Amino acid sequence: MQQPTSQTAEDLTHEDFIQQAHSLVPLLREKARESEMARRPLDEVMDAVRATDLFSMMVPKRYGGHEADMDTFFEVSLILSRADASMGWLIGFYIEHAFWFCHFPQSVQDEIFGDADHILAPAALNPGGGMAREVEGGYRLSGQWAWGTGILHATWVMAGCLMKKEDGSINPMFFLLPREDVEAVDTWHIAGMCGTGSWDFKIDDKFVPEGRARPFLDLVSLSTGIMDRYDAPIYKTPMMVLLTFAAAAPCLGAAQAALAAYQDQIKAKMKTAGLELDHAKLALVAEAALTLEAAELMMRDVLRDVMEQRNKATIETRSKWAARISHAVFLCRDAVAKIGTSAGASGNFLDNPIQRSVRDINAASCHVVFNREARYCDFGQLLFDQPIKNFLV
Structure with missing residues (x-):
């Protein structure tokens, strides 16, 4: 079987990423049924993807990423999904969630990306089952989030929920937490996309510093300063x-x-x-x-x-x-x-x-x-x- 390939060059091309995606196809196709029956992504497959540069496609170059654009992302996702839709979904979400992290302050990005050239994180919005409250220096977060695509191999977690302010107003917010602050809950008994392993995750009264929280509407409207921090087209x-x-x-x-x-x-x-x-x-x-x-x-x-x-x-x-x-x-x-x-x-x-x-x-x-x-x-x-x-x- 052709082995997945990785390159360490600073500037990878569109064709480089396409080649790396194709190198994963035989393994994804071979393991698709096994992953589906396991109801989760297989460690062997995840290790193979980590051996490529795909997870760092949308990570800023200052952190060792590649700032790849939409067309490359779409082609890579499509190639992988023809082999296994579940893994195409999971890998694609991991890739684009790195883009979400770029909406947070530079100091937070420095902490999250650190010496790694990628992060693996689910991003689940739960307006009904989770709640945050303001405390000194940040927020305390509790609840259970469904559709946690990526939770099983995550390094960080992005949890979206309603935040109740002291004046009684409620705003949708996204919060970043390290994986160790979150418990994965196996609820993934589902008819399709079984291999994504999109388990629930539970948070029990965990503290989130103020800098690791962002209003959801600010992310949607790109009013987080992301376009001031980065020039690459993907961040627009x-x-x-x-x-x-x-x-x-x-x-x-x-x-x-x-x-x-x-x-x-x-x-x-x-x-x-x-x-x-x-x-x-x-x-x-x-x-x-x-x-x-x-x-x-x-x-x-x-x-x-x-x-x-x-x-x-x-x-x-x-x-x-x-x-x-x-x-x-x-x-x-x-x-x-x-x-x-x-x-x-x-x-x-x-x-x-x-x-x-x-x-x-x-x-x-x-x-x-x-x-x-x-x-x-x-x-x-x-x-x-x-x-x-x-x-x-």
Whole structure:
């Protein structure tokens, strides 16, 4: 098997990261079922990813990172997700969460990145199950957070919740805690994306210094000073847009993997049983291929637009981006559903890659950034020249 590769050069190119992603594909594909059954990322796979430079893609160069841009991030996520959507999701979230840490004060970044060129951290928002309160010098945080993607190999944790001020007002905030302040809770019994190991995590009255807290809306609006600290284009990208692409790439990758597996299944039956291609299967494969081509073109069109406009994009533009990406994701899900139905009885075996793609995309497409009704409603508002009120774009 080809071994994953790593380079130590200060300036890695787009092609370097693509090559590193491809070097991981055989291992991810081989271990996908084992990881799914274990309901967590395997240590062997995580060690292989650490041996590359992928985790430091969005880390600032001053900390040994590479400040890679959106197009590189999307390509890497897509390559990995075709091999295993769960690992593509996990690795992608680890990569872009480093971008989130760049919103915090320089002194905090110095502490967090330290001598390491990357950090591994989940970022979970829990407005209902967690609460922070102001105390002298910072905050005290308690609660249990769901969807802790990355908690099992984390070095730091980002926890979002409501913070109640002394005047009674409540604001959504993000807090940074070292991994040892957090307890992982195994709640991850789920139909799809099992290999992400997105366990809950629990925090019991832990102190968070003032510098390790940031208002959520400041992160969303890029009003944290990040663009003053760093010149690279990636740090001018709206946070929610980056998050949406991190979640969308695994959906497209899973769908493309399902189509490839279905074509392989048909070819195998033709070879072993001497079957001929029937018109129904030809039509379905063609429809699925065209649907996924349309979804990918839509995602890439938005990607180009994002890289041109960055922080200058209006909320109306960002709402249209969100609607288009969501629509593309549901095109992927619809195509996979048809492939899964046409795969026959063998397509129901849990170790069939097509079945895993069905499970994974059904789970991944439920992420809040793809809320179909909300995204379509926002876009509908635009079509009638109505103001957009949703800030999660």
